[in-house]
Amino acid sequence: MKEFRLNRRTALLGGVGLATAATVSACADGHQESTGPSDIQEFHGEHQPGITTAVPDRMHFVALTVKATTREELQELFQDWTKAARQLMRGESVGQDSESYNMPPDDTGEAMGLSAANLTLTFGLGRSLFVDESGHDRFGLKDKLPPALTEVPKMRGDMLEENRSGGDLCIQACADDPQVAVHAVRNLVRIAAGRAVVAWSQLGFGRTSSTSKSQQTPRNLFGFKDGTANLKVEDGDLVNEHVWASEKNSQGNPTWMDGGSYCATRRIRMLIETWDRAPLKEQEQVVGRTKKEGAPLSGGGEFDAPDFHMQGRGGPIIPADSHVALMHPAQNEGKQMLRRGFNYTDGTDGLGHLDAGLFFIAFVCDPRTHFFPILQKMMKSDAMSEYLRHTGSALFAVPPGVKDENDYLASGLFTA
Numbered sequence: 001m002k003e004f005r006l007n008r009r010t011a012l013l014g015g016v017g018l019a020t021a022a023t024v025s026a027c028a029d030g031h032q033e034s035t036g037p038s039d040i041q042e043f044h045g046e047h048q049p050g051i052t053t054a055v056p057d058r059m060h061f062v063a064l065t066v067k068a069t070t071r072e073e074l075q076e077l078f079q080d081w082t083k084a085a086r087q088l089m090r091g092e093s094v095g096q097d098s099e100s101y102n103m104p105p106d107d108t109g110e111a112m113g114l115s116a117a118n119l120t121l122t123f124g125l126g127r128s129l130f131v132d133e134s135g136h137d138r139f140g141l142k143d144k145l146p147p148a149l150t151e152v153p154k155m156r157g158d159m160l161e162e163n164r165s166g167g168d169l170c171i172q173a174c175a176d177d178p179q180v181a182v183h184a185v186r187n188l189v190r191i192a193a194g195r196a197v198v199a200w201s202q203l204g205f206g207r208t209s210s211t212s213k214s215q216q217t218p219r220n221l222f223g224f225k226d227g228t229a230n231l232k233v234e235d236g237d238l239v240n241e242h243v244w245a246s247e248k249n250s251q252g253n254p255t256w257m258d259g260g261s262y263c264a265t266r267r268i269r270m271l272i273e274t275w276d277r278a279p280l281k282e283q284e285q286v287v288g289r290t291k292k293e294g295a296p297l298s299g300g301g302e303f304d305a306p307d308f309h310m311q312g313r314g315g316p317i318i319p320a321d322s323h324v325a326l327m328h329p330a331q332n333e334g335k336q337m338l339r340r341g342f343n344y345t346d347g348t349d350g351l352g353h354l355d356a357g358l359f360f361i362a363f364v365c366d367p368r369t370h371f372f373p374i375l376q377k378m379m380k381s382d383a384m385s386e387y388l389r390h391t392g393s394a395l396f397a398v399p400p401g402v403k404d405e406n407d408y409l410a411s412g413l414f415t416a
Contacts, residue, residue: 039091039117039118039176040089040090040091040116041089041116041118041119041120042089043085043086043089043121043402044401044402044403044404044405045401045402046259046403047244047259047260047400048122048261048398048399048400048402049089049121049122049401050120050122050172050173050174050340051122051261051338051340051363051398052239052338053120053174054118054211054212054214054215055174055207055209055210055211055215055340056117056118056174057176057205057206057207058174058176058177058178058181058204058205059172059173059174059175059181059202059203059204059205059207059342059359060181060182060184060202060203060204061170061171061172061173061202061204061265061359061361062170062185062198062200063126063167063168063169063170063198063199063200063201063394064167064168064169064170064189064196064199065167065196065198065199066138066169066195066196067195067196067197068194068195068196070139071139071141071414073195074195075413075414076195077195077196078123078409078410078411079409080191080192081123081188081191081192081409082402082407082409084188085121085409086405088119088121088183088184088188089119089120090116091114091116091117093107093109093111094106094107094191095107107187108186108187110182110183111179111180111183114177114183117176117180118174119173119175119184120172120173120174120175121171121172121173121184122171122172122174122263123169123170123172123398123399123409123410124169124170124171124172124263124396124398125169125170125396125397125398125399126166126168126169126170126395126397127145127149127151127395128166128167128168129141129168130142130144130145130149131145141413144254144256144413146245146250146252146253146254146257146397147250147251147253148245148250148252148253148262148366148367148368148397149262149395149396149397150367150395152264152367152394152395153376155375155376156379156380157379157385157390158379159391160390160391160393161391163199163200164200164202164391164392165200165392165394166393166394167200167394167396168196168199169196169396170265170394171185171188171189172263172361174340178205182203185201200392202344202359202392203344204342204359205342205343205344206218206342206343207340208220208227208339208343208358209226209227209230209339209341210230210232211231211232211338211340217294220270220343220358221270221272221343221357221358222270222275222283222287222387223283224287224289224291224294225294225302226341226358227341228289228302228303229328229329229336230338230339231243231336231337231339239338242335242337242338242364242365242370243364243365244259244260244261245257245260245262245366246258246259246365249365250365250366253366255412256399256410256412256413256415257399257400257412259400259401260397260398260400261363261365262363262364262365262367262371262397262398263361263363263396264360264361264362264363264364264367264371264375264395265359265361265362265393266358266360266390266392266393267344267357267359267360267390267391267393268357268360268388268389268390268391269355269357269389269391270356270357270387270388271353271387271389272354272357273353273354274387278387284297285319285322286322286323286383286384286386286387287323287324287384288306288318288319288322288323288324289302289324296318296324297317297318297322298310298317298318306318306325308320308328308330321381321382321383322383322384323378323383323384326377326381327374327378327382332373332377335369335370335373335374337362337364337370337371338363338364339360339361340362340363341358341361341362342358342359343356343358343359344356344357344358344359357389363398367395399412
């Protein structure tokens with residue numbers, strides 16, 4: 001009888017419960033696969049998971065600095081991460097479950113007894129992986145550098161902290177259970193020992209956008225609905241146009257990035273105490289929507305199109321410098337982003353103020369056309385900027401998905 005791995009939850013049930021928790025079927029080639037439980041997301045595919053997948057409520061994002069010195073070491077790291085990611089997303093322990101008392105266990109163990117919790121793992125590559133600050137070709141991959149993976153332009157009002165920005169690599173772990181997400185990152189970082197180390201990380205709770213029409217619009221820490229006009233997976237043609245990288249959507253796109261995307265992150269601290277003292281009328285004019293229903297100030301319901309031309313006594317009903325008026329796709333030549341941001345709270349700043357806000361995450365086909373111009377407009381003209389401080393920034397190329405068991409993360413980088 002062939003050996004097969006069980007997910008963490010099934011492994012603890014034992015006996016009769018084994019059959020009810022997951023059914024095991026043999027494929028034509030004899031490979032044993034688990035067909036349950038239902039909270040397992042698919043790892044393989046044309047695109048990486050964690051982009052159009054429905055956004056859960058917990059996230060752990062980590063950026064890493066690569067210490068490996070050879071192309072072979074980097075390739076081996078991606079292969080090792082691929083094996084581990086397959087296991088983690090299936091709800092399995094990583095490694096071979098060694099029981100030797102004289103060796104550390106392969107898996108750190110804090111997710112024992114927990115399900116897969118809809119875990120998704122998404123990996124990205126920073127510009128600094130290809131070339132360092134002096135333009136040196138670190139791993140012989142300079143000719144594979146995507147033109148769209150450029151430096152994020154300096155923005156008016158930036159208060160960026162070096163220890164919260166940039167990175168050679170990134171891992172985004174999203175799950176229904178925060179411990180599952182943290183466990184995944186912890187073990188992937190452990191696997192990278194000697195080859196990559198953590199540069200910075202961010203925990204997130206409570207999604208601030210929806211990627212499916214089946215999800216309700218969530219609220220950010222200002223108390224407003226966020227992401228009403230966000231791209232949804234059901235908008236297939238729009239997702240293809242604005243999210244996935246290709247020569248058509250991203251000028252100069254290398255073939256190894258076909259089907260990939262670009263992940264832009266911003267750590268945006270919200271000045272909670274200042275905002276909480278603002279009158280409701282001012283809050284709604286800054287946002288451009290009603291606080292309770294999330295409807296545009298021009299009227300209608302949450303999902304009705306805003307009327308930016310409707311006039312009131314003092315000018316447009318929706319102020320021209322409101323967040324909606326500046327960020328809505330209709331005001332940006334139809335350009336759209338697939339946002340997957342999260343609320344965060346990192347204690348206080350030492351002055352009694354909450355260090356809390358939005359960890360902004362957006363996936364786009366080309367940041368030069370779909371992110372930089374919109375961010376620049378926000379930083380320059382958005383009335384909401386008075387209540388925000390951008391403290392972290394990063395951009396990563398997200399390779400296409402791992403096709404099957406014989407493929408591995410970013411394999412196209414290492415082929416001729």
